[in-house]
Amino acid sequence: MAPLGRAALLLAFGLVAYALLAGSYAAWKRRRRLALSAQNALLAAFPTTLVAAVVLLVALGRRDMSFAYVWEHTSHKLPLGYALSAFWGGQEGSLLLWLLVLTGYAGLAVWLNRRSRELIAWTVPVFGLVGVFFAFMLCFVSSPFNVQPAPPDGRGMVPSLQNPYMLAHPPMLYLGYVGLTVPFAFAMGALLSGRTDERWIVATRRWTLAAWTFLGVGQLIGAHWAYVEIGWGGYYAWDPVENAALMPWLAATAFLHSVMIQEKRGMLKVWNMVLVALAFNLSLFGTFLTRSGVIDSIHSFARSSIGGWFLAFLGLMVFLSVALIRWRLPLLRTKTRLESLVSREATFLYNNLLLVALCLTILWGVLYPILSEAVRGETRSVSKPYYDFFLHTFGLPLLLLMGLGPLVAWRRASLRSLGKTFLVPFAAAVATGVALLALGFGSSWPGLLAYTFGAFVAASIVLEFVRGRAAAGGIFRLIARNRRRYGGYVVHAAVVLLAIGIAGSSAYQTERERVLRPGQSVEAAGYTLTYLGSTGVSGPNYTGFRSLVSVAGHGERFALHPGMNSYDIEGPANVASIYHDPRSLGDVFTTAQLAGQHSNRIDLKVFVKPLINLIWAAGFLFVAGALVAMWPDAVEQRRLAARYAAGAAPAGI
Amino acid sequence: MIALSVAAALAIFVVYTALAGNGVQQVTPSTVAGHTGDVTLVGAVVGAPQTSAAYTKAGMRFQLKDIGSASAARVPVVYHGSVPDLFKAGRHIVVEGSLRNGVFVAKPGSLVTKCPSKYAPAKSSKT
Amino acid sequence: MEWALALAAMLAVVAVVFVARPFLRDPSPASDRLDELAPEARRRLALAEERDRALAALKELEFDHRTGKISDEDYRSQVGLLRRRAAEALRALEHGEQAEHERVADPGQRVP
Helix, strand or coil: CHHHHHHHHHHHHHHHHHHHHHHHHHHHHCEHHHHHHHHHHHHHHHHHHHHHHHHHHHHHHCCCCCEHHHHHHCCCCCCHHHHHHHHHCCHHHHHHHHHHHHHHHHHHHHHHCCCCHHHHHHHHHHHHHHHHHHHHHHHHHCCCCCECCCCCCCCCCCHHHCCHHHHHHHHHHHHHHHHCHHHHHHHHHHHHHCCCCCHHHHHHHHHHHHHHHHHHHHHHHHHHHHHHHHCCCCCCCCCHHHHHHHHHHHHHHHHHHHHHHHHHHCCCHHHHHHHHHHHHHHHHHHHHHHHHCCCCCHHHHHHCCCHHHHHHHHHHHHHHHHHHHHHCHHHHCCCCCCCCCCCHHHHHHHHHHHHHHHHHHHHHHHHHHHHHHHHHCCEEECCHHHHHHHHHHHHHHHHHHHHHHHHCCCCCCCHHHHHHHHHHHHHHHHHHHHHHHHCCHHHCHHHHHHHHHHHHHHHHHHHHHHHHHHHHCCHHHHHHHCHHHHHHHHHHHHHHHHHHHHHHHHHCCEEEEEEECCCCEEEECCEEEEEEEEEEEEECCEEEEEEEEEEEECCEEEEECCEEEEECCCEEEEECEEEEECCCCEEEEEEEEECCCCCCCEEEEEEEECCCHHHHHHHHHHHHHHHHHHCCCHHHHHHHHHHHHHHHCCCCC | CHHHHHHHHHHHHHHHHHHHCCCEEEECCCCCCCCCCCEEEEEEEECCCCHHHHHCCCCEEEEEECCCCCCCCEEEEEECCCCCCCCCCCCEEEEEEEEECCEEEECCCCCEECCCCCCCCCCHHHC | CHHHHHHHHHHHHHHHHHHHHHHHHCCCCCCCECCCCCHHHHHHHHHHHHHHHHHHHHHHHHHHHHCCCCCHHHHHHHHHHHHHHHHHHHHHHHHHHHHHHHHHHCCCCCCC
């Protein structure tokens, strides 16, 4: 079976290499049949990779320990679902997943746009280049199909990975990461073919939006996982692995906005090219970060088998992106200028600058340890205060801009118009701010600002819907006719919820830690938690304890059972107990550890996190908004098809 | 216009790093000697420390060694406070504190196990 | 695992045939040239995009005015400009298309 997998991968490598080489030659020398042939090779790469993927899946399902990869990541006792999820649990398998999603996306995107022969002729080799890297790694450096004499049982899967999140989180992220290759390939294809029109944007708009949604949702799932399972009381730790997904997402967010300006005003063509290249390269970098452990230190980087290759490929892609953009700079430059600093274009531009600034500061924070080690020989690192500072500095104005943007007209907004539309949201914000101050929320100014700006944005969005409904004659008609705009507003509403949830659960959280004997209590934010005692628990691969904590406060009574599991293989793990308060949409989050070996005293940690559940709710709203924005619009499709069909027809004999 | 904004962003950045200092020094067991003041120590746990001792007056004691290198350097660490998930022999951890009389005294509650890198080459049982 | 090898071989054959298909279908074509947009076609495309942009801007201005985002004065000051731009784009496009038809009908004639 393994030889089949290996053969399939070799074939896939051959196909993408052909797509790259023959495709480039065909596009350069304008050979129609060769270009089609290269296209076919790219299309064929997906079913071929799929065969390899199926071989691995079957081996995992059967727990075929002759596969070194299966032995490394599963065991006979492991439930089937988790055994299959080991597909992306290890390095080789996740590379295969990358290639699979890449060839799938590439094939579909190229097929759907096959009539744009000139653009596709150059897009195919770009996909081929990315595919060649991953296929090469899979065939010659890091193969999932290494065999060995089958040992009796496998190494098993880390218990912290054996939960439903492992089934959802990595695939979502991959669908996002890899998805960013599509707009990149089309953008580079456009540059290579010298086409400065919008075809590549029109072709990839939904792809970018879908990839961005997957990446965002994947991160939220990861955050929820960290919060509920890892149990340190938070959901985001600015760990390099977490930042690895956030950076491309921020770049993609900037890109989604600036592309709209190019559409409406024909401006910012160079900037869009830079952004799409940034998003793609950051997603490669993110994949590299999570694979190679390079951030631990330069020494661990050298240990990883693929670190060097990844870095080289990343360097190549950055170089190619820059070179291509520079080469086509004269073509991309337009004469259109920003007419006014107070216009919707301008707010989009500010939004872009803030997003990119935030993205780059995170990148700097991630690279700092390596850079300082290389430059000074000593490793320094930055931590939460650094990231929090910049999150506030850039994030809060971004939040405000979300509310300002819709209020401002395109091209030029007179202050009089602004005044009219501004009034209600501004009043709502001021009222909220004053009320919150009176209620004591001034303890955290970033939190206060987040809430106030959130009110501003929320009011502005509601007004958009109200005014729009009146003009369009019904809310469904309004949304149906302006899918992108109102889908975008829904997504903005989700971001407001996210911001409020983050602000509430961090700026206004209450944290208490106390060592308690049975009968003792601790007080937190109006809740009284009384420790009543502990009982031992045990499971197939762990022993531990659960404490009984009775909680009363705010007119409610409930019980929590924080404790610990001590796994035979993995060691101790916190088992957090969380109460979701429907009244405040917040959580009472508790963890407990035994304080002293032979006592029943516990060290109880309590976090009261107001409004945290808004974060998870935001995730759903996020997806809903994105779906609305992505929904195909028959009228628009026809118009676009007509526009490009006319252009694509051969001009004369 | 873009140039101006980029300059502004960079300015904020420079001001911040100037005021807040250049991050915290990160050291390993083989390089911690000689550092006074607060540092962040990164290492792999040696032996099987008693996690419940973290709440006793004496605190939890364990040793750290370098991750990845074959250096024989060992640093004794004493720690009070909550122990994070998956803390055990071989785990890579990060802890803040300072070196005092050859023993690294950790800041209570500052122990963090590194985000499990599922893709790093086989470790745990081998280290 | 002979069946596995046979499957692999079959896959390879199918892939090669698929890749060779454009050559197999059309061994001696009239033209093997990859279509590309002539400069006139590119200009027309740019004009078409300009036209769509102008029309969309006009539509959005109307919508913003109806929903009260733009005051009457602002509307009046901008609508004239946008309408002119849209008309210009439409005219340029028609002119370009007309010129294209003339050129195709009589390839010898050059149109400025």
